[in-house]
Amino acid sequence: MYRKRFDDMNCSIARALDEVGEWWTLLIVRECTQGTTRFDEFQRQLGIARNILTARLERLIELEIIERYPLAKRANTFGYRLTAKGTDLCPTLVALMQWGDRWLATNGEAPISLVEDVSGQPIEPMVIRGPNGGGLTFQEIRYAPGPGATETTSKTIESRNQRVLGSDAER
CATH class of the missing domain: 1.10.10.10 (Winged helix-like DNA-binding domain superfamily/Winged helix DNA-binding domain)
Structure with a gap:
């Protein structure tokens, strides 16, 4: 295939x-x-x-x-x-693990707990954080063209923001 x-x-x-x-x-x-x-x-x-x-x-x-x-x-x-x-893939693995623990764990029980080695305390869930430290969902994030954006990428970003965030008048 x-x-x-x-x-x-x-x-x-x-x-x-x-x-x-x-x-x-x-x-x-x-x-x-x-x-x-x-x-x-x-x-x-x-x-x-x-x-x-x-x-x-x-x-x-x-x-x-x-x-x-x-x-x-x-x-x-x-x-x-x-x-x-x-x-650098480790955070990706942890995010997948935490997602699997939340949505796919047998009887809702995670098979492995991740704890900091020194303190023994559980690690915090992976979260997208805003400048104030609070968690954000994808509906609270505006995309902006980066330095590698093409004209097509910029149009895609504009369309995405409109569909997900709505117009400025709606907010």
Whole structure:
């Protein structure tokens, strides 16, 4: 089956999905955040076929999301770890986890709780915050063209704001 690419879309979400939108990708990144480093560990933890795992790891290396490094105690064996680009996906994983805990958890009970290591206190839910620190919904956020916006992007933003926020007279 042919998979559409989003290279021609002036949209950061579409471009990000080109890199990490396939489910095995984020599960491999999740495994890295849980300390998994070796090919056999990824395969065992995920139950993924060797050929698929090999292809996904190579793609993640190509995208500079993970890196391969030699394992000190194992000759001719490599481990895998997140790069800075990969580490920056952690908030995305936490947001997905929290969404899943809220909407999909069996009996409404989260399987894992995230707590700060030092204090042992639960982490706060991921929230989009405004300048005053309060949480915002998508209906409270106005889009504005960024430095990379094209004319088409600017029109899309204007249309979005009109549909979601309404006209200035309505507010």
